[in-house]
Amino acid sequence: MFDFNYFTPTKVVFGKGTEKKVAELIKEFGGTKVLVHYGQGSVIRSGLLGRVTALLDEAGISYVMLGGAVPNPRLSLVYEGIELCKKENVDFILSVGGGSAADSAKGIGYGVVNEGDVWDLYDYKKKAKGCLPVGVILTIAATGSEMSSSSVITKEEGLVKRGYSSDYARPKFAIMDPELTMTLPDYQTACGCTDIMMHTMERYFTNGGNMEITDSIAEGLLRTVKKNALILHNDPQNYDARAEVMWAGSLSHNGLTGCGSDGGDWMTHKMEHELGGLYDVAHGAGLAALWGSWARYVYRDCLPRFKKFAVNVMDISGEGSDEEIALKGIEAMEEFYRLIGMPTNIKELGVDPSEEELKIMAKKCAIGVGGEHGSAKRMNEQAMLDVYRMAAGR
């Protein structure tokens, strides 16, 4: 067991119609001039954005708007948001949308408060000294950005996707209304469930430090999302299943499922960042496409955890050697991906990288992690290439 810090200051307001509290919450956290940041058309089409701005008008809260956050949110939009906030003296950012809008909002918040190029944070060149306060109205359960310290941004030049984490960026509040997620297409729901589970799995598969209570929470969360992802695949309007998945999304990435460990493995995420940066695939789908290959590559080096996962999460019975049970757990996870329509290799993502492109991704990934990374198994550039090759069917 390792020492840990745990800090989740976000005020969560969860349930039907909770977006009505947005003005009250912005005022509670001192916002007087707001940047309303959102993504593409869905929050406009659903009427949510209109309801939100009407509430701000009613409460006499001044605001400016910035749309356009896309999956794998772009640095150029972050720069645009920073300029707008500075020009308009914005003191609070409200993200209306999914993880892309929230991550982008955090990037903007960093850029307003910290001098110099905000990309330097994501490029590990300097550390943040603060961030504008951010509040979130969540419309997609996936990234956990609504409670997390992390923000992932893609720089267009070279298609470099990087994450930066600091407690400064943890949202002040998160408005979570499961009904807002009911109109999501099945594929996006499945991507979200995959990402949610992966945030806990990245923390779970380690060789450094565990706590039983953390494991029991992690396993319970994984079982819950797995069950409800299957329900939503057939019954997307199921409120309770939407709510289970939505709350799991926050708990899975706010730190709770990693207390007492060495921080986790995170290689699947790191490798997906290169895939998502280069091919702009949905993050969750990219994770699913890589995970099985990563798991087969590393499981012998982290056998007790893979066995525990197989038994306690995937309900594999106790017969067979540890290695056999671990493998059955990996297979069962891949079968689950297939059941919810997720890919289990890179080709099923609809892309077919050349050997040269696999090498570029491995090289960029290795640079991104500073040479090597991973806790289930330490991986260098060659190991990353091996996993990319496996996932690409080579």
Added chain:
Amino acid sequence: MFDFNYFTPTKVVFGKGTEKKVAELIKEFGGTKVLVHYGQGSVIRSGLLGRVTALLDEAGISYVMLGGAVPNPRLSLVYEGIELCKKENVDFILSVGGGSAADSAKGIGYGVVNEGDVWDLYDYKKKAKGCLPVGVILTIAATGSEMSSSSVITKEEGLVKRGYSSDYARPKFAIMDPELTMTLPDYQTACGCTDIMMHTMERYFTNGGNMEITDSIAEGLLRTVKKNALILHNDPQNYDARAEVMWAGSLSHNGLTGCGSDGGDWMTHKMEHELGGLYDVAHGAGLAALWGSWARYVYRDCLPRFKKFAVNVMDISGEGSDEEIALKGIEAMEEFYRLIGMPTNIKELGVDPSEEELKIMAKKCAIGVGGEHGSAKRMNEQAMLDVYRMAAGR
């Protein structure tokens, strides 16, 4: 499933030697003049208090001291603390000890900020408008006060024990070093484990609203504490077991194990408050002495939850009727109490209330909850008296 708010802003710093960070944390949260509040002799004898004040001296943080917090902390000491804080212009309260010191610190914090008699808060006559910032160095895993919104104070006149909760009183930071709990007597450790489990059980046994993910966290927490309480009964120096129980103590009462429910039952706590107020018994022991009688009185009205508890927490096999399984779960819980040296009735607490005293407790309890209370089963004064009688062996 019910809507919910979740707000746990406390910065947790968990692990060996974390008390060394106390000065840095007080400064981070703006403390310049500190009330160091503690209990009886143990923090002096262990040397902890001396180490803490040395760290404050070293960091140039000015402070005044107030000891004397006792289990079932007293209103008179809260008044004394309020006077001292006002006189010395204290702007931060540091609690060094267990839940009694922390609860008392919150009471003092309320009294400094809110006008009028602080008891009016605990007596449901008014609501708090704020609280001085409180930080905690925890030495006993039990009440969860280090992350919770609640504070329980006993008024000497009439021996009235009441709780008041508001987010204002959630501690700014909690320093949690499991090593500080290693010298606790076995009885106190067992009382702590009982209290920790009860904070989740009170939330678990409801007839109003559930979330699967909340249940899975609750059940995992209960299994973890049960297992580690038994380990500590035989091996009190086991660091990992101390850590599991300590972290469970915070998670069990910070709100996490009640998300999506109607708030829970809480009748065992309410009834114990009268017992603890009148006879000054250890809170955890009082809970254990009452729980079995309460459970037998209510379980038929909350059968699905009692069955789930029996199967998922107490490992009762699935044979028999729901009622039989539920009863086996209750019996197994009582057997667990016996194994860790906890009482399962009032006599085993070392007190023997008269019929008149039982009636007084039931009457005070009913007044305290505003007539009736409970979610597993709604209980009025007569029902409370029935349970007190069962627990007293009448």
